[in-house]
Amino acid sequence: MLLEVAGLKKSFGSIVVADDLDLVVAPGEAVGIIGPNGAGKTTLFNLIAGGLAPTAGYFRFDGRDFTGVPLQGRCRAGIGRTHQIPQPFEKLTVFENLLVGAVYGRRKTEAAVAQSCGEILERLGLLKRANTLAGSLTLLERKRLEMARALATAPKLLLLDEIAGGLTEGECSELVATIREIRQTGVAILWIEHVVHALLAVIDRLVVLNFGRKIADGVPKQVMQLPEVHQIYMGIEA
């Protein structure tokens, strides 16, 4: 297994935001995560790729325990992450944003990564904006940059946090096409999303979280039929 989360728990005081979570992602697999607001989805990402330390449990990546590894070590091992609210380095150009990720994430020289950074920009439709300061991008461009920058670190697992939110229907389907392309290059994907139809167009497996607990995990169509999932999503999602 590429990612193995076992008994992961996080509580802030008496508030439990992740409760005994188990989750696996195989190499190259695409897994979706849904759940109502406050279900602990982003917390799960923060435990895997962010600075959040779990209260209990552990997670393994590529067979190695990564629970206490510093952030840069997680990135270098192949965990890439995008944020729900894109966080580009605003005072760097788009291309420089990628260079930082590629040089430090892959531990290569700029000369060695420049070409692949250009290719990633092209794939994400940002090539024209390469020399623009990231701070002046539109929301869609920021979301694309967020993904491009994560890809620049050459991840084996890409964590996407509500990347389709706030986009128009057309933008959303473009994004889905891009994510499918990324998948085809062998990158495993773990994707939190409220826009369920976008998610279902990509993923192999669907996980449902509620109140920090996993309440379903399986083939997307079957999971969506479960009564408890229906109950959570009634009136929220079309």
Place this chain on the structure above:
Amino acid sequence: MTDWLDALIQGVLLGGLYALFAAGLSLMFGVMRLVNLAHGDLIVLAAFAILTVASTFGLDPFAAVVLAIPILFVVGFVLQHVLLNRTLGRDLLPPLLVTFGLSIIIQNGLLQVFSADSQRLRAGAIETASIPLGGGIAVGVVPLLTLMSAIAVIVFLNFIFYRTPVGRAFRATSDDLEVAQLMGVDVNRIFAVAMGLAFVVIAIAALYLGLRANFDPTIGPARLLYAFEAVIIGGLGSFWGTLAGGIVLGVAQTIGARIDPEWQILAGHLAFLVVLAVRPRGLFPRAQD
């Protein structure tokens, strides 16, 4: 008229020295949001280091500074990695307290080792050499070298910041610390490199401090004040702004001194107050921040 022109030219040259004092401070603040209260004392410490290297090996101060630079880079790197990185975080107070303590330790350490005697870096004939500009105005070679070095340092720092991988990491880290880590940047190491670079700038500032004036272990805090004023006049985060800030300060001081010699220092501080009142974010603030 010539008098005033002379004061202006000397002020610009003096501004080069203040810009050198300030560039290191600007670098530290720009990369790691570190307000270094020991900056002036570190410049004095570096001046003593150059003096020691020069007298031990019988070298010219210019040669001694070349030897001292790699040593000071390592000292800066280690200081940041071992001590200052631990103080950085959301709270601004710990680094202030630690660098304040460092300031006292350096002053007293220097007093212990070198005594309170005034020292000077001796460079021979160049110290008094000057170039006549005609019309009764002449510029000293050392002040001219000071300004040229300040410009060279700023060009060099801008090159590092905007044209090298480590510079991109400096800017990325200053932009968003956590995301920089997510991109694989080891921020502790990057901060240590930044401090090493700042120490190289400190060494150059110390060279000209020692060539232009006497120094003793207690003069650090006053240099810190000029450095702060230059950085703030120029606007945080811009190296060229820091140079402009140094020049504004230098010109204000020499013009003040021309009016009345007792006004030199006061005029510098007044110029600082005026800039703060009129443009609170400095002359050349970065667009955002």
